[in-house]
Amino acid sequence: MKLRGKTAVVTGGAQGIGRAIALGLAREGASVAVADLQREKVEAVAAEARNFDVTAIAVQTDVAKEDSVANLARQALGRFDRVDILVNDAGIFPQARVTEMSEQDWDRVLDVNLGGNFLCCRAFAPSMRAQKYGRIISIASGIAHTGAVAGAHYAASKAGIVGFIKAVARELGPDGITANALCPNIINTELPQSHRTPAELHERLIRNPLGHAMEPDDLVGTILFLASDAASYITGQAVNVNCGTVMI
Amino acid sequence: MSEVALITGGGNGIGRAVALKLAAEGVVVEIVDWDEAAAEKTCDEIRSTGGQASAARVDVRRAPEIKAAIARILERHGRLDILANIAGGSIHRKPLVELTWAEWKEVLDINLKGTFLFCREAAPIMMRQKRGRIVNTASNYGVTGSALRTPYSAAKAGVIGFSKSLALELAPYGVLVNVVAPGPTDTPRVMANWTEESRRQREADIPLRRTGRPEDMAEAFYFLCSPASACMTGQTLHVNGGWVTP
Numbered sequence: 459m460k461l462r463g464k465t466a467v468v469t470g471g472a473q474g475i476g477r478a479i480a481l482g483l484a485r486e487g488a489s490v491a492v493a494d495l496q497r498e499k500v501e502a503v504a505a506e507a508r509n510f511d512v513t514a515i516a517v518q519t520d521v522a523k524e525d526s527v528a529n530l531a532r533q534a535l536g537r538f539d540r541v542d543i544l545v546n547d548a549g550i551f552p553q554a555r556v557t558e559m560s561e562q563d564w565d566r567v568l569d570v571n572l573g574g575n576f577l578c579c580r581a582f583a584p585s586m587r588a589q590k591y592g593r594i595i596s597i598a599s600g601i602a603h604t605g606a607v608a609g610a611h612y613a614a615s616k617a618g619i620v621g622f623i624k625a626v627a628r629e630l631g632p633d634g635i636t637a638n639a640l641c642p643n644i645i646n647t648e649l650p651q652s653h654r655t656p657a658e659l660h661e662r663l664i665r666n667p668l669g670h671a672m673e674p675d676d677l678v679g680t681i682l683f684l685a686s687d688a689a690s691y692i693t694g695q696a697v698n699v700n701c702g703t704v705m706i
Numbered sequence: 707m708s709e710v711a712l713i714t715g716g717g718n719g720i721g722r723a724v725a726l727k728l729a730a731e732g733v734v735v736e737i738v739d740w741d742e743a744a745a746e747k748t749c750d751e752i753r754s755t756g757g758q759a760s761a762a763r764v765d766v767r768r769a770p771e772i773k774a775a776i777a778r779i780l781e782r783h784g785r786l787d788i789l790a791n792i793a794g795g796s797i798h799r800k801p802l803v804e805l806t807w808a809e810w811k812e813v814l815d816i817n818l819k820g821t822f823l824f825c826r827e828a829a830p831i832m833m834r835q836k837r838g839r840i841v842n843t844a845s846n847y848g849v850t851g852s853a854l855r856t857p858y859s860a861a862k863a864g865v866i867g868f869s870k871s872l873a874l875e876l877a878p879y880g881v882l883v884n885v886v887a888p889g890p891t892d893t894p895r896v897m898a899n900w901t902e903e904s905r906r907q908r909e910a911d912i913p914l915r916r917t918g919r920p921e922d923m924a925e926a927f928y929f930l931c932s933p934a935s936a937c938m939t940g941q942t943l944h945v946n947g948g949w950v951t952p
Contacts, residue, residue, distance in 0.1 A: 624951040631913025631948045667877035672937055679934025688929065691922035693913060694951035698941050702877050705870045705940035 460686045462487030465538040467530070469521050469578060470548030472499035474647030475597060478674030479545050479681050484510040486682055488543065491534035493519035495548075513537070521548045521574030522566075531581040540589055543685045544582045546575045546596040549615075551649055553608040564611050571615035572622065579626055583635070592635035593685045596623050597677075598696060600643045600704040616641075620696045627694030636693035638684050643700035645672045667702035708758070710734045710783045711931070712776070714766055714824060715793030717744025719893035720843070723920030724790055724927045729757035731928060733788065736779050738764035740793070766793045766820030776827045785835060788931045789828040791821040791842045795895065796858040810857045817861035818868065825872055825883075833879040839931045840876075842869050844887040844942060846950040862887075866942050873940030882939040884930045889946025891918040913948030 470476035472494035586592025715721035716737030745761035832838025848862025
């Protein structure tokens with residue numbers, strides 16, 4: 459149990475990657491506050507996390523809203539006294555080509571994917587600073603480096619996370635806080651499932667050098683590493699976990 | 707059955723720390739180093755804590771010596787699960803215009819060609835096994851460059867490009883190839899060129915406000931040899947306290 463006694467906040471924890479991370483942290487002994495817009499689903503994940511004998515709470519949160527993120531911080535810090543680990547996973551990817559993209563599409567993707575990172579880091583940085591310890595891990599994407607058709611807003615938001623997290627690393631490093639981004643390639647989650655047939659999805663998932671269809675759990679090992687003391691000298695990095703698809 | 711690791715440059719510094727870390731995790735460690743006495747000393751440390759290790763003197767520029775060392779390992783253990791190429795160093799620090807061809811070759815051979823030669827010998831074994839981890843060593847200077855270190859920067863950038871290509875070649879066999887790029891690390895060889903004042907100045911520029919330790923690097927090597935990184939290949943993990951964020 460690498461993280462016994464630690465506490466974590468995971469946004470976007472109701473499903474997919476965020477859920478796997480929340481449960482992975484709990485399995486290693488961390489108490490977790492699981493945040494997501496989807497109330498029932500996030501409560502179910504918190505209940506599942508409690509099976510690992512840790513404290514787990516669910517907080518319905520819209521990471522793009524200041525008051526909602528402030529409420530998340532109040533709930534998490536009220537319940538745990540301290541938050542050691544912040545995982546920013548909440549994100550959306552409504553597909554649209556630039557020429558057909560509405561300003562609303564653009565704003566929503568940037569506000570949730572990148573703005574949510576800003577609001578959550580701003581909300582939890584003061585307590586991490588005070589305790590001289592913190593681990594911030596943001597889920598970016600290989601698309602930050604490669605771009606994607608019908609994903610210009612998503613690519614901008616994810617590349618934004620990489621730049622943002624490097625700056626956060628520099629600002630908060632002197633207080634013993636590390637900040638890193640994790641860039642996965644396509645993962646078998648609800649999001650890519652939503653607009654592909656199972657056969658199309660499988661073909662797409664295994665199209666990487668290792669030929670492995672990545673599941674959300676495949677990211678947990680790297681998250682646990684970055685959240686642990688083993689990675690205490692790693693900060694400001696974008697770590698690719700993508701079966702060799704992108705090597706930038 | 708225990709995994710078997712070959713660690714080049716395991717006598718001192720980062721290589722020594724990696725050898726100790728892997729041994730502590732139950733891996734059988736084979737160390738090759740130019741400095742045989744130092745390699746033996748690392749082995750003694752490992753054995754004194756119940757680990758299994760042995761050492762051999764190898765010049766990483768000489769293919770026949772490498773071939774022989776790997777043949778011995780195969781004979782002894784029948785397998786090779788991990789190859790950590792750590793032998794290296796900047797060696798000559800001087801302006802390009804003063805650099806001799808021999809000095810250039812020396813830095814390129816030790817840092818880049820040595821990595822190639824070891825990978826070439828180890829890859830067929832790992833391909834047969836359908837498993838294996840190769841972790842090569844670059845440097846932040848391979849990405850940023852550094853005045854007075856033109857050959858070293860070229861060699862370390864070369865290690866990154868080489869490792870990506872090898873990762874693609876070996877991916878179908880389930881063999882993963884990654885790179886650790888350490889920042890300046892507190893080893894006797896590096897510290898010999900630093901003063902208290904230069905250390906203070908450098909650390910002021912590092913977000914985490916300290917120099918890297920060999921143990922920090924060893925954790926990254928271990929991560930890239932462990933099941934936790936099973937979906938990573940062709941990647942470079944920078945361990946530098948946030949000094950360089952490419």
